[in-house]
Amino acid sequence: MERRLLLDAGSGGRASQRLISSLMGRYFSNPILDVMDDAALLPAIDGPLAMSTDSYTVTPLFFPGGSIGSLAIHGTVNDVSMLGAEPLYLTCAMVLEEGLELDTLEKVVADMALAAEHCQVRIVTGDTKVVPKGCCDKLFINTTGVGRLRRQPAPSGHAAKPGDVVLVSGAVGDHGLTIMAARESLSLDGQIRSDSAPMNGLVAKVMEACPDVHVLRDPTRGGVATTLNEIAQQSGVAIVLDDASVPVHPEVAGGCSFLGLDPLYLANEGKCLVIVPEDQAEAALKAMRSDPYGQEAAIIGRVQEEKAGRVTLKTRIGGERILGMLEGALLPRIC
Amino acid sequence: MERRLLLDAGSGGRASQRLISSLMGRYFSNPILDVMDDAALLPAIDGPLAMSTDSYTVTPLFFPGGSIGSLAIHGTVNDVSMLGAEPLYLTCAMVLEEGLELDTLEKVVADMALAAEHCQVRIVTGDTKVVPKGCCDKLFINTTGVGRLRRQPAPSGHAAKPGDVVLVSGAVGDHGLTIMAARESLSLDGQIRSDSAPMNGLVAKVMEACPDVHVLRDPTRGGVATTLNEIAQQSGVAIVLDDASVPVHPEVAGGCSFLGLDPLYLANEGKCLVIVPEDQAEAALKAMRSDPYGQEAAIIGRVQEEKAGRVTLKTRIGGERILGMLEGALLPRIC
Numbered sequence: 126m127e128r129r130l131l132l133d134a135g136s137g138g139r140a141s142q143r144l145i146s147s148l149m150g151r152y153f154s155n156p157i158l159d160v161m162d163d164a165a166l167l168p169a170i171d172g173p174l175a176m177s178t179d180s181y182t183v184t185p186l187f188f189p190g191g192s193i194g195s196l197a198i199h200g201t202v203n204d205v206s207m208l209g210a211e212p213l214y215l216t217c218a219m220v221l222e223e224g225l226e227l228d229t230l231e232k233v234v235a236d237m238a239l240a241a242e243h244c245q246v247r248i249v250t251g252d253t254k255v256v257p258k259g260c261c262d263k264l265f266i267n268t269t270g271v272g273r274l275r276r277q278p279a280p281s282g283h284a285a286k287p288g289d290v291v292l293v294s295g296a297v298g299d300h301g302l303t304i305m306a307a308r309e310s311l312s313l314d315g316q317i318r319s320d321s322a323p324m325n326g327l328v329a330k331v332m333e334a335c336p337d338v339h340v341l342r343d344p345t346r347g348g349v350a351t352t353l354n355e356i357a358q359q360s361g362v363a364i365v366l367d368d369a370s371v372p373v374h375p376e377v378a379g380g381c382s383f384l385g386l387d388p389l390y391l392a393n394e395g396k397c398l399v400i401v402p403e404d405q406a407e408a409a410l411k412a413m414r415s416d417p418y419g420q421e422a423a424i425i426g427r428v429q430e431e432k433a434g435r436v437t438l439k440t441r442i443g444g445e446r447i448l449g450m451l452e453g454a455l456l457p458r459i460c
Numbered sequence: 461m462e463r464r465l466l467l468d469a470g471s472g473g474r475a476s477q478r479l480i481s482s483l484m485g486r487y488f489s490n491p492i493l494d495v496m497d498d499a500a501l502l503p504a505i506d507g508p509l510a511m512s513t514d515s516y517t518v519t520p521l522f523f524p525g526g527s528i529g530s531l532a533i534h535g536t537v538n539d540v541s542m543l544g545a546e547p548l549y550l551t552c553a554m555v556l557e558e559g560l561e562l563d564t565l566e567k568v569v570a571d572m573a574l575a576a577e578h579c580q581v582r583i584v585t586g587d588t589k590v591v592p593k594g595c596c597d598k599l600f601i602n603t604t605g606v607g608r609l610r611r612q613p614a615p616s617g618h619a620a621k622p623g624d625v626v627l628v629s630g631a632v633g634d635h636g637l638t639i640m641a642a643r644e645s646l647s648l649d650g651q652i653r654s655d656s657a658p659m660n661g662l663v664a665k666v667m668e669a670c671p672d673v674h675v676l677r678d679p680t681r682g683g684v685a686t687t688l689n690e691i692a693q694q695s696g697v698a699i700v701l702d703d704a705s706v707p708v709h710p711e712v713a714g715g716c717s718f719l720g721l722d723p724l725y726l727a728n729e730g731k732c733l734v735i736v737p738e739d740q741a742e743a744a745l746k747a748m749r750s751d752p753y754g755q756e757a758a759i760i761g762r763v764q765e766e767k768a769g770r771v772t773l774k775t776r777i778g779g780e781r782i783l784g785m786l787e788g789a790l791l792p793r794i795c
Contacts, residue, residue: 131789137681137727138786142690161694162616163542163677164512166609170505177499178551178604179587182595207498216513218602220555223792252514257792260517260597267553269513269604274501281497342498346472355477359496392472451473454466457558457592 128227135221135255145253148231149217152238153248157214165249167214170273175210177201178269184458186233186263188307190299190319193266194236196394196460199323200345201268202244203397206328207341208279210272215241218252218267225263233264244323246270275332284339285360290406291426294327294397294419295320296372297349301391302380304459313383315376322395327416331399334412340400343393345460347451350389352398353426353436354450364436366426366448389438390451392459400428463562470556470590480588483566484552487573488583492549500584502549505608510545512536513604519793521568521598523642525634525654528601529571531729531795534658535680536603537579538732541663542676543614545607550576553587553602560598568599579658581605610667619674620695625741626761629662629732629754630655631707632684636726637715639794648718650711657730662751666734669747675735678728680795682786685724687733688761688771689785699771701761701783724773725786727794735763 133140150158157165181197191199198215205212217237221230241248278284299320306313324343332338340360344352349371357364366389373381373388381388395418401409406424413419436448468475485493492500516532526534533550540547552572556565576583613619634655641648659678667673675695679687684706692699701724708716708723716723730753736744741759748754773783 132792133787133789135681135792136786136789138686138725138788138790139784140788141681142785160616160618162618163539164510164545164605164607166543166614167509167511169507170509172504174502174505174606175499176502176549176551176606177585178553178602180553180555180589180602182555182589182591204498208501210499214511216511216604218513218515218604220515220517220596220600250512254515254517255792256517256597259594260793261555261600262591262595265515265555265596265600267513267515267602267604269551269553269602270499271509271511271606272499279501281495283495283497346470346476351473449474450477451471452468453473453475454468454471455473457467457470457590458595 130221130223130225130227130255132223132255132257148234149251152234155247157247157249173274175205175208175272175274177204179204180265180267181460182265182458183460185307188319189303191321192233192236194233195240196321197266197268198237198240198244199321199394200460201270202246203324203343205270205272206325207343208274209332209338209341210274212246212270212272212325214249215246215268215270216250217248220261220265221255222261222263223255223258244325280338280341282340282342282356282359285356285362285400285428286339287362287428287430288403289339289400289428290403290424291364292399292409293423293425294413295421296374297393297396298373298377298388298391300394301459302377305456313380317376320393320395322418324397327397327413327419330412330416331409334408335401335405337402337405342398344396344398345392345394348390348392350448351451357436358434361433363429363432364426365429365439366436367439369441370423370425372421372423390455394460465556465558465560465562465590467558467590467592483569484586487569490582492582492584508609510540510543510607510609512539514539515600515602516795517600517793518795520642523654524638526656527568527571529568530575531656532601532603533572533575533579534656534729535795536605537581538659538678540605540607541660542678543609544667544673544676545609547581547605547607547660549584550581550603550605551585552583555596555600556590557596557598558590558593579660615673615676617675617677617691617694620691620697620735620763621674622697622763622765623738624674624735624763625738625759626699627734627744628758628760629748630756631709632728632731633708633712633723633726635729636794637712640791648715652711655728655730657753659732662732662748662754665747665751666744669743670736670740672737672740677733679731679733680727680729683725683727685783686786692771693769696768698764698767699761700764700774701771702774704776705758705760707756707758725790
């Protein structure tokens with residue numbers, strides 16, 4: 126018999142207390158969370174802070190390579206990391222649909238706990254709402270993270286400079302294509318898995334190896350193409366991307382070709398774009414490759430002065446074309 | 461013709477950029493938010509931090525005395541304040557339903573901006589997801605706040621001591637009854653309005669007036685009765701509440717009597733429970749009453765040693781009864 130979530134678990138009364146203590150309180154337990162006051166009391170953090178928030182609505186809840194639970198940890202850890210910061214504390218707020226299988230919820234919570242431990246971040250406070258059946262689709266998670274800035278100026282989308290080199294930490298498009306295939310029950314050739322992974326370790330290594338990290342960005346929704354367009358606009362520079370240098374797993378390239386998709390527009394959840402001065406590019410590449418999540422890191426492009434605001438793709442056959450931002454909705458609920 | 465939200469506004473591409481820059485970016489604009497990197501860069505905060513998160517799913521979106529927008533600011537400002545802290549920065553993550561009227565969204569965003577300005581907090585970063593029609597009910601908001609701790613030990617639900625005095629900052633039950641009446645289109649006597657309001661100013665005054673503030677808690681879901689039960693359990697003390705001293709607006713008392721409800725279990729969104737040593741109770745009361753949101757503050761109970769973990773109600777006719785936590789679901793989506 127499946128146990129299912131009842132509406133009273135969101136009442137704020139005894140049923141809420143029971144759910145939280147038996148599930149979130151148990152899996153996420155740590156000295157800060159366990160106090161269970163209205164707010165978490167965090168030890169002082171030296172210097173400026175990085176703070177980021179994301180809501181996760183991905184469907185299906187479980188997919189090859191991860192789940193909404195692991196994604197909710199990795200995604201926010203990665204966003205905080207993109208200021209070159211060390212993520213320390215996360216909050217977890219869930220909106221749950223009445224009737225949700227409690228086993229499903231427990232699996233998600235367990236995935237979050239495991240991912241948080243792996244990233245060495247603590248979940249310090251939370252919130253649980255239960256909405257009547259039909260008012261949300263199974264469950265949504267918000268995580269918000271704070272971290273310690275390593276140094277200033279922090280890397281920023283505004284800081285790319287002509288002459289800089291663009292690197293990516295590994296093959297692109299895995300997450301987007303995995304979700305699409307899982308959603309549509311497509312059977313594509315080979316094993317496609319989400320790349321959902323934490324970037325905080327890789328970022329720490331890059332920050333240590335390179336004195337001037339101009340930009341760090343994780344190319345999630347909209348993919349590498351859209352993220353590079355944002356950077357080009359923010360920094361007022363042009364970026365030239367070398368298509369042949371962008372790592373793409375053969376099964377993703379195959380799936381994309383079959384479906385008429387471009388991996389440069391597919392979401393990634395365990396990748397990092399790094400932009401550094403040319404003389405630090407090799408050091409950045411080496412640092413990235415020394416991390417378990419950066420083995421396939423590559424130099425993929427250059428920052429230029431001319432045609433500011435634009436991203437150009439040098440194609441494999443030697444041509445050039447403008448690579449715009451994602452137009453339209455490629456796939457809703459990708460993360 | 462009503463303009464409605466399209467799914468591509470959640471794609472992470474150009475349509476997302478357009479929505480965010482025309483709405484959230486415009487209303488929430490401040491130097492930290494405007495940078496628009498993956499994470500916000502916050503100035504250093506001296507000493508320990510308070511951090512809290514809440515998701516808001518209230519329906520209807522607009523109700524007498526407030527909206528999901530103002531509530532999303534007040535609720536999190538209040539939770540951060542309950543450590544005696546000064547709330548400084550908030551994040552805002554929205555899950556929006558495809559087809560949502562853009563005018564509705566703009567009203568909510570405008571309410572958030574106004575409330576944030578009133579509370580003197582900044583919205584520093586955000587996230588916007590759009591889910592297909594039917595996957596959520598109009599819109600959900602998550603706000604997560606950080607603030608500066610004023611002193612240690614911070615007030616805590618674990619710190620109530622026998623002999624302490626319990627105060628409330630004003631009349632109870634307004635928010636819960638307002639939502640119920642709005643939802644069910646009940647016409648109750650008189651003007652019932654949500655009490656949605658920020659408690660940060662009032663808390664600052666209490667912290668300044670009283671050297672030993674043992675407990676601060678905002679009695680939201682589950683009401684004063686459930687919150688006091690949590691405190692009694694956490695602190696291992698008994699609390700005796702004097703029913704006749706608890707301020708209740710006559711129209712709320714009337715509505716509750718008509719509907720068979722107890723105002724002590726109804727949600728509040730602009731109230732604060734304060735527990736201080738007996739010799740600081742008058743100072744706390746005076747400080748609370750000096751705040752615009754504490755005019756009806758009152759001493760409502762005592763902390764005792766015997767019967768630890770229990771809340772007892774001294775009734776108006778001189779009897780005593782146990783006041784338990786809220787059982788069952790009084791009303792979903794109250795906040």
